Amino acid sequence: MxxxxxxxxxxxxxxxxxxxxxxxxxxxxxxxxxxxxxxxxxxxxxxxxxxxxxxxxxxxxxxxASREELLTALIVDAFDDLGTAVADAREAQPEGDLWGRLLATSAAYRDWARREPQQFSLIFGMPVPGYRAPDEGPTTEAAKRAMGQLQTTFIEAARLGKLVPPLLDGVDEAFVKGINEAHKFDHLMPDAWDGDRTEVAEALTPATMQAMLMFWAALHGFVTLHAYGHLEWLGEAAQEALFRSTVEQGARCAGLPTAP
Amino acid sequence: MxxxxxxxxxxxxxxxxxxxxxxxxxxxxxxxxxxxxxxxxxxxxxxxxxxxxxxxxxxxxxxxASREELLTALIVDAFDDLGTAVADAREAQPEGDLWGRLLATSAAYRDWARREPQQFSLIFGMPVPGYRAPDEGPTTEAAKRAMGQLQTTFIEAARLGKLVPPLLDGVDEAFVKGINEAHKFDHLMPDAWDGDRTEVAEALTPATMQAMLMFWAALHGFVTLHAYGHLEWLGEAAQEALFRSTVEQGARCAGLPTAP
DNA sequence: GTAACCTTGTTACGATGCTTAACGAAACTC
DNA sequence: GAGTTTCGTTAAGCATCGTAACAAGGTTAC
Incomplete structure (x- = not known):
């Protein structure tokens, strides 16, 4: 050395x-x-x-040093794989095409999970005790990176003035508090966004933050069921239709455009 | 013997x-x-x-006979646990209170997953090769039973005339085909519903079926992230608010009443 | 009651896997 | 070329699954 x-x-x-x-x-x-x-x-x-x-x-x-360490390394790699897969798909779409980018991002998320169910399971499956150790753990890190890719689209929409308030009955006080108190909020910032962070905070109101989380949860739910075969009885085409509807409805509820 | x-x-x-x-x-x-x-x-x-x-x-x-067989038995038990937990919560609400029943059902689903993440993982985690063997497998069986509890609420709503068409841009042809071609459709029928099945098919249009699946996927997504701690950075109260919003938005999109 | 049988649990054993310790060989540094 | 570092091996300890052979008890049949 x-x-x-x-x-x-x-x-x-x-x-x-x-x-x-x-x-x-x-x-x-x-x-x-x-x-x-x-x-x-x-x-x-x-x-x-x-x-x-x-x-x-x-x-x-x-x-x-141990089997665990190898597993941890594989988990870290899985983060990168998923992150780049989603980011690449997103950037392959024209810059202004918000709907196209959202759909591509979501599809990449879905396809990666189906292609690599083991890696997906490593990241989003039940956390194995021992992997949360290193600094807040790579587990939440994965969630944040996946979220970050989504958030990028929302921020882009906000900058282009194409983001309208989400269809919510109002945001719960507790949610606003939870968002603000989460100092790890900073980690949520996607790398692509190097600008002023207060601007981001303004662009993404608590309502939009909540809608974004709900979008992610809905997408993640479909992807989980899809990747693990729980929707196979529907057949491929119907699953595709269901996926598209999920993304479309999520976008509409979140205040994002649903068509180019 | x-x-x-x-x-x-x-x-x-x-x-x-x-x-x-x-x-x-x-x-x-x-x-x-x-x-x-x-x-x-x-x-x-x-x-x-x-x-x-x-x-x-x-x-x-x-x-x-083997470790696998014990695991299989535990999986089967997990089905029952989840099924009864959800059904009990549902039936604890007054019969006509659709929103209350939907919320209670969803909350029971969430709470069970959080209380028993291992059992939840057994059912809805990555399927272990070898457990799909016995007759279509208990894996899809679990999905169907969970779905069945949800479906019961939808059918109840339809019978009470409180189910309106879901907020969808129209149903994809492929989805209708997939639903119809799934002969396992019969298994989706909840045990509680012993009436005429054609009536059920009429009550639940393809659009409603799709909305129901989307509701389930959204709920499942939140529950998965919640149970595995991926939302812990939000704090308990914010997670609760997010959960309620998820159910509420899902119900609204699906055409179910969102208030008593 | 006694003999045959079934059920249950034991010890003994072999195979496989993780992990550490001790050792040899190769590569690299100077 | 001598010394050090790195790499990979063999040997050994320990835990696990799963099978086989066997002992002890309860159950049944006569």
Whole structure:
């Protein structure tokens, strides 16, 4: 560690060893994911991974201190996967097309969950005791990042003047208080939004915040049921129709435009 | 088995042995559940249960052929638990109070999930391969029973003439087709409804069916996030307000009354 | 009452998995 | 080329699942 030979000359890149190590770590995670995919569970067996890599199980402990640590790494990766999948889908739509972006974002959320039910389960399933430890935990972090992508669309709508008050009977006092008291509110800010945060707070009234959460919950509910096959009796086409209706109704209730 | 001594006289009750056996099975399941509760996971360890019962692990195989079979039994029990919890809450409200019943039903769903996250996870979490085997699987069965409780309220509303068309932009053709082609539709009928099924089909138009599913999905989404702690940053009161708004908006969109 | 049988639970065993400790080999640094 | 770090191995301890063989009790039949 003290003798890093990469930082001296014009080669700030990682050492050969570091590259090998990174590659091995990546391979471990990849095979672990692949095994999860094949077994259909979120289990991870060191022995199995090692076998598949042509190694012995204890060797893996050079890279992960325990099975739990590998799982944590996989969870963190899942965050990134979901985040980028949703963000990419959103940015693939024209900038002003709020409805298109909302729909694309939601669809990406749904498709990722269906494509990677294990990773989805890692993030949004029952929290495994021990993963909340590091600083507020990656669990809530995932929720915030997913929320952040949604929020980006809402903020964009507000900036374009296309955000109308949501269809709510009024916001409960307790909700406003809860929102304001949540100092973790800052974490909710999406990275894309570097502007003045008070402006954001103004753009997103408590009512809109609530509507946004309700939109997210509704979307998440459909996605969960969809990804785990609880809606399969409907058939693919009907599920697609139900999804579209869910997003449409959610947008309408939240005060977002529902058509280009 | 061939020598059942309980069926002859006025004692059709189970044999002493059968009672003992049933009690042991109940104890195993109870301790298993208790251990799940304490560990915070859906794991079940035979050795641990046996130890806690003052037995040795192989003894449990007299009652459950494998760990999987115990898990399956626990899943089935979870169905009943959730079903009765929701039904009881519903029937505790006055018969004509549709809004009260809907709210009570939804709250029972939420509270059960929060109180028993492990059982909730067993039912609605990622399906474990192997549990879908027995006759369409208990997984979809759970969804249907939960749906059934909701549907009962919708049917009651229809019979009382208090069900108006839902706020939908029209129902997709694919959805109608999917609903009609789902012959498992029959299973969706709640036990409480013994009347003519065609009447039910008339009362619940495809649009209402879709609205009902959307209501359920929205509720399920909130409940999932709530039960797994993803909304804890809001605080209890705000979560309560959000829940109430979710049910209210869902009812309004579905064409159900939102006030007594 | 006694003999046969069934039920239940035990110990013994083998396979698999996680994890640590001790060791050897290769790579990298100087 | 010598010393250090990294990597991966073998050996071993411990826990688990699940099977097999066996012992002890209750139950049934005669």
């Amino acid at each position: 003290s003798t890093e030979s990469g930082t001296e000359a014009g080669t700030p890149g990682p050492t050969r060893r570091e590259r090998n190590r990174a590659a091995t770590i990546a391979e471990i995670k990849e095979i672990g994911l692949q095994r999860m995919h094949e077994s259909g569970t979120t289990d991870v067996r060191f022995a199995e991974i090692a076998r598949e890599m042509g190694m012995t199980a204890p060797g893996l402990y050079r890279y992960f | 061939s020598t059942e001594s309980g069926t002859e006289a006025g004692t059709p009750g189970p044999t002493r042995r059968e009672r003992n056996r049933a009690a042991t099975i109940a104890e195993i399941k109870e301790i298993g559940l208790q251990r799940m509760h304490e560990s915070g996971t859906t794991d079940v360890r035979f050795a641990e249960i046996a130890r806690e019962m003052g037995m040795t692990a192989p003894g449990l195989y007299r009652y459950f």
